[in-house]
Amino acid sequence: MKSLFVSSGLSLAFSMAALAANAFDESSWDSSQIIRRDVAIIGGGAAGTYATFRLKDHGKSVVLVEKTGRLGGHAVTYEDPITGGSVDYGVQVYDNNSIVRNFFSRLNTPLADFSFASFGRPIYADFKEGVLLNLTSGGLGQDYINELNKYPYLNDGIELPNPVSEDLLLPWVDYINKYHLDYSTAVATLARPAITGDLLNILTLYVFNDLNHLMLQEESGAAVINANHDNSQLYRNAVPELQPDLFLNSTVVAGYRSTRKRDGVRLIIQTPAGFKLIIAKQLILGIPPVLENMRSFGLDSHEHDVLSNIYGLPYYGGVVSNTGLASGFSYKNSAANTTYNVAEIPSVVGFTPSTVDGLFFYWYNSPEPVSQQQIEGEARDAIKLLQKLTNSTTQPEPRFLAFADFAPYQLRASADSIRNGFYDDMYGLQGHRNTWYTGTLFVTGSSQVWNNTEVMLPEILAAINASKSLREAAWILLSHTLKRLGNIVGE
Ligand SMILES: Cc1cc2nc3c(=O)[nH]c(=O)nc-3n(C[C@H](O)[C@H](O)[C@H](O)COP(=O)(O)OP(=O)(O)OC[C@H]3O[C@@H](n4cnc5c(N)ncnc54)[C@H](O)[C@@H]3O)c2cc1C
Ligand SMILES: *[C@@H]1O[C@H](CO)[C@@H](O)[C@H](O)[C@H]1NC(C)=O
Numbered sequence: 001m002k003s004l005f006v007s008s009g010l011s012l013a014f015s016m017a018a019l020a021a022n023a024f025d026e027s028s029w030d031s032s033q034i035i036r037r038d039v040a041i042i043g044g045g046a047a048g049t050y051a052t053f054r055l056k057d058h059g060k061s062v063v064l065v066e067k068t069g070r071l072g073g074h075a076v077t078y079e080d081p082i083t084g085g086s087v088d089y090g091v092q093v094y095d096n097n098s099i100v101r102n103f104f105s106r107l108n109t110p111l112a113d114f115s116f117a118s119f120g121r122p123i124y125a126d127f128k129e130g131v132l133l134n135l136t137s138g139g140l141g142q143d144y145i146n147e148l149n150k151y152p153y154l155n156d157g158i159e160l161p162n163p164v165s166e167d168l169l170l171p172w173v174d175y176i177n178k179y180h181l182d183y184s185t186a187v188a189t190l191a192r193p194a195i196t197g198d199l200l201n202i203l204t205l206y207v208f209n210d211l212n213h214l215m216l217q218e219e220s221g222a223a224v225i226n227a228n229h230d231n232s233q234l235y236r237n238a239v240p241e242l243q244p245d246l247f248l249n250s251t252v253v254a255g256y257r258s259t260r261k262r263d264g265v266r267l268i269i270q271t272p273a274g275f276k277l278i279i280a281k282q283l284i285l286g287i288p289p290v291l292e293n294m295r296s297f298g299l300d301s302h303e304h305d306v307l308s309n310i311y312g313l314p315y316y317g318g319v320v321s322n323t324g325l326a327s328g329f330s331y332k333n334s335a336a337n338t339t340y341n342v343a344e345i346p347s348v349v350g351f352t353p354s355t356v357d358g359l360f361f362y363w364y365n366s367p368e369p370v371s372q373q374q375i376e377g378e379a380r381d382a383i384k385l386l387q388k389l390t391n392s393t394t395q396p397e398p399r400f401l402a403f404a405d406f407a408p409y410q411l412r413a414s415a416d417s418i419r420n421g422f423y424d425d426m427y428g429l430q431g432h433r434n435t436w437y438t439g440t441l442f443v444t445g446s447s448q449v450w451n452n453t454e455v456m457l458p459e460i461l462a463a464i465n466a467s468k469s470l471r472e473a474a475w476i477l478l479s480h481t482l483k484r485l486g487n488i489v490g491e
């Protein structure tokens with residue numbers, strides 16, 4: 001790069017103020033540092049990786065930028081060096097539909113049928129009080145299905161009527177009471193893992209959006225899993241084919257996104273091999289679009305207002321061995337004396353056996369960020385307690401083998417901002433300034449993220465077609481950049 005930054009040594013603490021006025025102008029860059037593509041995709045989790053391959057397969061040129069050293073995002077896997085087996089401790093299962101099957105087959109990754117029963121028989125215990133609980137739930141009843149059917153617009157997204165039904169903005173426990181849901185149904189909706197936050201008070205619309213018809217189908221048998229119990233395989237297989245269009249350990253440090261299609265998008269990314277300038281027609285965001293992630297994209301004030309409503313929650317996962325716990329059971333944290341026996345948070349959600357003998361994975365739910373040390377300490381205490389409760393013949397010291405921080409997880413907005421039209425505004429941002437949002441903002445699971453991306457694809461392809469040659473428009477860009485810079489410095 002030719003002196004784009006006011007001072008050197010900025011690679012760690014990139015400062016907007018230090019961005020030279022001509023930073024987005026290609027004449028400021030060595031040609032080897034310029035990446036010219038139809039589409040830039042940011043975030044290499046389920047959403048970004050899928051979009052990248054689908055656009056490639058439509059003959060579009062792509063570049064994928066991922067913050068970490070790997071693809072897969074929430075799909076994390078521990079490879080056991082002793083047995084060679086794998087333990088997924090993030091994303092577990094997929095819906096068995098053609099989109100999932102085609103994507104796995106595209107990346108030469110085998111699928112197998114999956115039954116939720118293979119997670120083991122549940123043992124309920126109060127991890128805090130140290131008592132076993134005799135909880136039996138008959139599962140979700142028809143009463144739940146009847147309620148879910150009132151809101152078909154929550155099945156594939158969050159396209160709310162105006163005004164939004166106040167029922168959907170009730171805390172879930174209030175909805176349970178208002179509509180007299182059965183005790184067993186209530187327990188079944190509250191005992192689900194991988195749901196963050198205070199389950200009793202989660203807004204009703206998020207319960208129906210997540211525990212939707214697709215999820216119910218999965219739970220009743222239409223679920224598939226990687227045949228090797230290695231959900232990272234899909235993403236590892238993606239890497240070779242994406243060279244040289246994949247930038248790992250890389251982030252966007254500055255962005256210019258035009259309101260006009262012909263001017264496209266320019267991004268400055270920081271990679272292990274230095275700064276690069278991406279010149280693309282369209283931008284796809286497969287990252288959680290919380291403000292913290294979005295500031296470097298040069299937000300306009302409308303985008304800033306809309307995106308500032310989004311917040312994600314903490315959630316953690318890990319793998320543990322040497323537990324002394326019988327496999328074949330999943331140990332679930334429940335509280336002896338709370339409404340519907342919901343465990344208070346922060347706490348370990350439960351320990352689930354994996355297909356590698358002796359290895360369990362566990363999840364941890366907390367309203368606030370917690371350190372790995374604290375979480376592993378609590379998980380250890382819970383295991384020691386379960387050893388006693390289940391009369392384990394041995395009381396070994398647990399060994400922690402893997403850990404992941406999934407924050408910001410389950411992107412949400414407050415009842416007030418939803419009432420004020422947040423989701424309408426968010427859908428309204430699709431395509432705005434050549435930018436598309438394909439992550440888990442409107443649906444929660446990978447299968448649905450992929451389906452949503454598929455549904456958006458024709459519009460994105462049309463937008464690429466409508467973008468004129470970017471070289472032609474370079475002079476327009478320059479004038480915009482100068483104006484834009486004024487805004488950045490002013491923020
Ligand atoms: C514990 C757990 C269990 C789950 N189980 C299932 C399941 O069984 N089935 C299912 O379908 N779904 C499951 N999910 C839901 C899961 O979140 C989604 O399926 C899916 O992973 C979401 O994909 P995504 O691409 O939107 O987000 P992510 O998978 O989170 O990917 C986002 C990617 O963007 C990267 N990134 C973030 N910020 C930046 C940045 N600023 N710049 C560049 N890159 C960035 C991240 O490193 C990551 O690679 C589970 C989630 C969790 C946490
Ligand atoms: C990414 O960074 C990690 C941690 O620094 C490193 O181990 C890994 O080799 C890097 N990968 C790439 C592709 O740069």
Ligand SMILES: *[C@@H]1O[C@H](CO)[C@@H](O)[C@H](O)[C@H]1NC(C)=O
Pocket residue numbers: 096101111112113224
């Ligand atoms: C998924 O569904 C298809 C079609 O019903 C079926 O043929 C297949 O066996 C199922 N399982 C897997 C792993 O594909």
Ligand SMILES: *[C@@H]1O[C@H](CO)[C@@H](O)[C@H](O)[C@H]1NC(C)=O
Pocket residue numbers: 134135136
């Ligand atoms: C557990 O509850 C079930 C149903 O309520 C009951 O039949 C069973 O006897 C109970 N078991 C114990 C050990 O208390």
Ligand SMILES: *[C@@H]1O[C@H](CO)[C@@H](O)[C@H](O)[C@H]1NC(C)=O
Pocket residue numbers: 126129131336337
């Ligand atoms: C739960 O409440 C009952 C009745 O109040 C009490 O006897 C019991 O000890 C409590 N259990 C725990 C684990 O707190």
Ligand SMILES: *[C@@H]1O[C@H](CO)[C@@H](O)[C@H](O)[C@H]1NC(C)=O
Pocket residue numbers: 389390391
């Ligand atoms: C564990 O042992 C105690 C005392 O011997 C007994 O009362 C209890 O039922 C046992 N619990 C289990 C889960 O086997």
Ligand SMILES: *[C@@H]1O[C@H](CO)[C@@H](O)[C@H](O)[C@H]1NC(C)=O
Pocket residue numbers: 097098099156214448451452455
């Ligand atoms: C995909 O989404 C569309 C609309 O968003 C929906 O009609 C369709 O049923 C979904 N397909 C699957 C397999 O989920």
Ligand SMILES: *[C@@H]1O[C@H](CO)[C@@H](O)[C@H](O)[C@H]1NC(C)=O
Pocket residue numbers: 458461462465
């Ligand atoms: C984009 O343009 C190509 C080539 O002109 C054309 O084949 C394709 O149908 C167009 N796609 C869309 C979505 O407009």
